[in-house]
Ligand code: SF4
């Protein structure tokens with residue numbers, strides 16, 4: 001798989017990337033992660049990629065970072081470590097291939113951190129390696145092309161994207177039977193969405209608009225999206241590109257100045273736009289970035305509406321970036337308990353929820369990337385195609401864990417709050433012929449909410 005990416009590697013560029021990116025970012029937190037592993041391997045079972053191979057265990061993937069660290073900073077690394085290969089100043093070609101392979105087998109889901117007795121975030125160490133890979137030009141070309149389109153701002157010149165967005169706005173208007181507010185300043189809710197969401201679940205977005213209208217909320221939508229799925233650069237390890245995109249988003253949010261910015265996606269956008277963006281630019285926002293479940297749960301508890309309840313057996317999948325990385329667990333459960341007297345938890349849930357294998361990285365389903373490339377008009381070359389095909393195996397393996405859990409619960413519907421989780425789990429459900437449906441929670445809520 002990795003030769004697809006590393007075939008024409010520039011070793012000098014890689015050395016520079018290791019010096020500039022890796023060593024420069026070792027702060028006290030990273031230092032703790034690098035120094036504190038007791039090699040107990042407790043993290044192995046938590047990772048969605050270990051069923052594919054033990055080499056993808058969190059501690060093994062992060063070992064590449066530790067080897068680089070030891071070479072320069074520990075006595076052992078400077079002495080015996082250099083002799084027996086436990087430390088490395090840079091990496092040899094085969095080691096680079098291994099590093100790139102590891103990088104694409106981590107979604108930064110955070111599960112390893114919660115089971116580690118030392119609290120080590122291996123995902124953060126692997127993310128550092130991802131940044132090294134990006135700086136050295138070791139990114140699958142299909143991902144890079146889509147990401148650059150977003151960073152450059154030229155995504156709006158893609159006719160298919162404009163059509164999807166304008167089609168979505170028309171659909172909202174026709175369903176509501178009136179014009180919808182666009183780019184309105186100082187509203188209670190700025191309803192935020194990306195092109196990706198307009199493409200994969202326009203009906204969910206229309207239903208959100210209907211809920212806002214039913215509840216007579218002072219809301220606004222965006223006349224133009226702020227990216228394809230911004231900040232895509234973040235999951236490719238392009239820190240500078242991510243900052244550029246986040247600045248655009250920040251400027252728009254600041255100009256609109258709503259009380260809430262509400263997202264329907266609980267993927268990597270959630271922690272990025274809620275926490276990271278404001279930390280990078282050292283801004284204390286006047287608005288609050290929330291997931292749709294947070295706002296609806298809050299309004300439900302304030303008795304702004306009621307929810308018609310049923311006996312249907314339903315379950316909830318916690319998206320990693322909304323839950324583990326974002327801290328949102330209770331709000332969706334308030335809504336789930338209101339939706340059905342028969343809400344059951346999956347065996348692994350909350351901080352221990354098994355990742356769908358795509359959410360915080362991995363860049364979505366191969367078929368989704370292929371569809372996106374077609375819309376943009378990019379031809380996927382043979383190497384990129386091979387790379388995309390190779391990402392299916394982990395999806396099948398991680399999906400089996402999730403499907404086994406769904407089967408144990410016997411839920412007729414799995415609800416969640418992230419478009420990639422919906423796609424990934426639906427893929428596994430279809431692959432293993434499981435008898436359930438995977439939906440965004442808004443899908444069910446929209447028809448059951450009644451204004452008080
Ligand atoms: S669980 Fe923590 S301490 Fe144990 S091997 Fe994994 S990273 Fe190291």
Ligand code: SF4
Nearest residue numbers: 047107109110112123
């Ligand atoms: S962050 Fe998630 S995917 Fe990455 S190593 Fe840890 S458990 Fe595995």
